[in-house]
Amino acid sequence: MLPETINGLPLHILLVHVVVIVVPAGALLTAVGSVWPAFRRKLGILTPIVTLIGLISVPLATNAGEWLEQRVAPTPLVQAHVALGDTLLPWAIAQFVLATVIWAWYRFFAAVPVVPEAPQRNASVPAFAGAAPAGDPAVVGGGSPADVSATGITPARVSAGGGSTTLDPVLGAAPASASSAGNTASAAAYTGRATRRRASRPVSVVVSIVLIVAGIGVSAGTVAKIVQIGESGSAAVWTGSFSDAPLN
Known part of the structure; x- marks a missing residue:
């Protein structure tokens, strides 16, 4: 059970920093690794590990956000941010599964030159x-x-x-x-x-093309969703909370 606050700050605003850094990083590694064999081989299993950390951080941030939601004014901007936050988990799951499939395919099954x-x-x-x-x-x-x-x-x-x-x-x-x-x-x-016992060359080519398309598509969708959620959260926090003119 995680604490609701740390040093007087809600846990949610701390966990979202992990989400907005690790999840896009995993998406970038997945996309680049799907099209760049040398990069993929160098990273190895690191890409699935990064996406797994991002996947774990999403429900933690969401649960902490639900606690915070009950303690702030239920403005339309807050409700919009909450609704968007609930849509990130499927993308994080898809990102982790895809990164793991890409790593396992080229590690164990894809045809390699002998x-x-x-x-x-x-x-x-x-x-x-x-x-x-x-x-x-x-x-x-x-x-x-x-x-x-x-x-x-x-x-x-x-x-x-x-x-x-x-x-x-x-x-x-x-x-x-x-x-x-x-x-x-x-x-x-x-x-x-x-x-x-690896796949034949034609099968490997077809699967590689599918993984490239999926890797770029899912990664782009994940990053777009992170940007959308982050923008809504910033709007919920800062809209109407500051003055256009200096107060001092």
Whole structure:
């Protein structure tokens, strides 16, 4: 249970400072992070945390405002401010949910480019040859040298345990030949590590576009609502409370 006043000041006027700073800050981080990958990666989970703090501050400020409402004159400006204040919570909830979804999507589900590590090879065997001779086991799937030379790259053979393993020229580290059960299992394991069960590239593009639109739209709406509520609160406090001419 929070106190109604602090040092003689109503708690509401102190909590609204948290709301008008933290909630727009969370909205700005969400909007920028939705369109700027490097910024989003740098902040990480900080954006959902900021929006969560803003979400918690909203009902606290609203409850403190209800206490203060009963102790001030019920002017139309005060009633308008109270009505607008009650509309902020859904925006704060949407802001937190959206920030969390954006962070979780790019952290766990969105497709990412896979950059394979450099393959380990026998130093005595060149990584690439000009053209594979007939019957060369580097030709994948029993194809001809022409099949390989058409790409301009011949996969390298790496000595390992007395045998030879064919490297995929695209993935660089995955066994390209499925002539043995060991190679098949190794290729499957490599593929699983590379994709990490993430969404496909087309799905990731569509979801990213949706998150960008939602991030900018919800963030803009949240900031606009904060400005509207703050303006109504200032009007309720200061309208008719000061003189146009100096009193002293």
